Amino acid sequence: MFEAITYRNAIGPGPLIDIGALAEGLIFYGRVVIAANSATIEELLTRIPPFILLSLLRDGRLEIHYMEDHTGVSSDTLSNGRSVHGLIRFSSPAHIIEKVGPQKFRAAAGNTSQAKIGASQFTRLLNPLSHSGFDQESLLQTFSEGDTIQDAVKALIREVAPTFESPNDFRFKVERERNGQFSVDTNIDFSSLNKIYHRVVPPEHSTITEAYILALVQGAYLASFLAASLNTEIAVHPIEKAVQASAIDSVVRKYTQSQLQIERFADLTLSGGHAIREAVNSGAVPFASVVKLLDSADKFRHWLHQQPADANLVRAYYQETIKDSWIAKLPGKSMRWGIFTGIGLGIDALGAGGLGTATGVAVSAIDSFLADKLVGGWKPHQFVERDLKTLFNPVEKVGSGKG
Template identity: 30%
Template sequence: MFDRITFATQNKLDGNNPIDLGHLAECMIFYKSTYVIASQGILKQLIKYFGVDGLIELLDSNVLHIIYTESMVGVSTNTEGSRQFYDVVEMSSPQHLYQDVLRKQIVEVTGKAGKGRRLANKIQDKIKVTNHDHSILDGTRHSILNQQYIQTAANLVLNSKLNGSVDLSGLRFQTEKQDRGIVVSTNTNFLILNQVYHKFVPATHSSLTPASILAEVLDLEKELCFASNNVSEIAASQISSTLAKNKFDYIFEQSYKTEEKINNFSDFALDNAQKLRDAVNNKKITAKDVIQIIEKSHKFKSWLTKKSPESDLIKEYYAEVTKETVADKLPGKTARFSVFTGLGLAADATLTGGLGTVAGLSLGALDTFYLDKLLSGWKPNQFIDDQLLPVINKKT
């Protein structure tokens, strides 16, 4: 644990603050390498907060790796009469080309064209550029069209977004592939659910729809695909964490054809950690302060990654790293981790006498890829962001 972690968009509807910088700072303190899957918004946010020189310092130390995606993925909705058809799509645009975006954003942040271009030249080769793997779309469609999986996923998404305040025990959410796209059949009254949802999330921010549920399924597949390729852990929102646990339970149930429920994750909390995240987000400490704490953590990280994840051990590490820094006097908080135990793998080996049980089964290609990574030693532990919408404040 604490070797690598992958960090992605947390707030899709606030272009100015698509990620929680405080949570990112905590990741870079705990983990040897933090991978950020960056959209235009994330790239600009990082440049604005850390500055180009600060980012270069983090990139050169290998504590931070930025992977800029020139393409985007999302859920499309086509309405024909009273029916709606959904699909997952990948989009690209000439306005999203990396070098042009980088220069434009640095010029906007610095306010100086010449300086912006020089700084862009200085950092551009230190950021990796990619597009989304097409397997993400195929894998998402397979997950959406699996009735057992999507029924559970829809329930988990709505329960998380509604903070468990609505009884969803009778929820029905089914999907069907038709020529024009995917049709959702549900008994969910979204008008009533949104009356509850908008009590704590403004209607101007978002509403609950079938597409919003499918989008969470897509986002999970995207996060898992990048994390598995990086062989890294995951900086997960509460919704993604819940969906990920359901995803791995589903994979293991399918792999050895049993309805037995096996808990593949063990959660633990780190008490009395300093509120570094809140201090960063409330601008009580600067980016320079954060970088100094990260630099101090370097000499302890090799030791931490070789230890079993235990609350007391992590508390000791965090206290040592933040001692005699601006974070030392911050009030306490609780940080949550979810550790992959792999009990499903163990059960698979016990029941079948081996782990080669995926051939010919109903797993899709992407799920099979995840399972292969798990069998090769990937441990998708999670550093959990408990807040539903960390950068949104309701306005009345």
């Protein structure tokens, strides 16, 4: 508990660093870190006497990690009036440690020989930190996932303008363009939103736009990156906290949904919802055998990736298996489901009530050649029935014992 914490620039108007929070951190935490840029350095040296700040660094009570580069959102307006954006990293030769350290320290401490020595020591104690490990391409992919970004933006708006009424069909979708750029499709009334926002935050500080929202969301994800890079907790602004909670909830919800889909699918096609996991964990199926299975799983995996995020995997599997076959042309849904149970699927799991209980037949009872003729071409069931089930749910041979 209270091992380490990182502070960084605040989002709203006012001081960049909460000096009171920093003091509290120095009391309670074993390790206190500041992720800083040139403005942060200037703020610290203005709020804390330079030589006291230097002594904190020299005694190891405080660490300052200086950002060698920065992240942001670039925006351009096309000839048709549409705005396109990009996630960027940028740096300036005027803001490197070797220049900023001495300049800011001497500006605060004075132009004395003691200040010159202190400036040199102060600069040596600044630790360089870059965003080279911050994967903006993956973040852009996250932005492109509708629910994730929309939930984050909703949370952000609730925090900065609590009385703003979002439309019932709230929309904030990021659409990929060429050259790594993207556009935003939204129905946010920015004029009304900023009227509320500017009651608290002056227009001179910021105005909410598509780009500003994206920058704030990127900043919330960046907080997690810094916490991991510096191996600390991180002090976050309420705006970031709201966005992070929404983003993490979205990730967890997505993972939970995926796991539920897998469990239902495995329960349908194998002996139980955790058949794969349990077989490997128990040693019944060696991990090396799973690795050998991966090549034959490529087509199946590719098919999975093509399914919509909100698809019902079991139903999609059924529909893909009978697509373009004579089964799909049968007049009654019950008849189609009945044929399908004959190649290893239970109707109950697909939502057809109790129709499948009496008619479910293991696929091993059917000639695989016949199954292929039923559906034609490559279908996902071919991997499931031939490879997956052979490894994780082998059919026990009847009468194979000594007689």
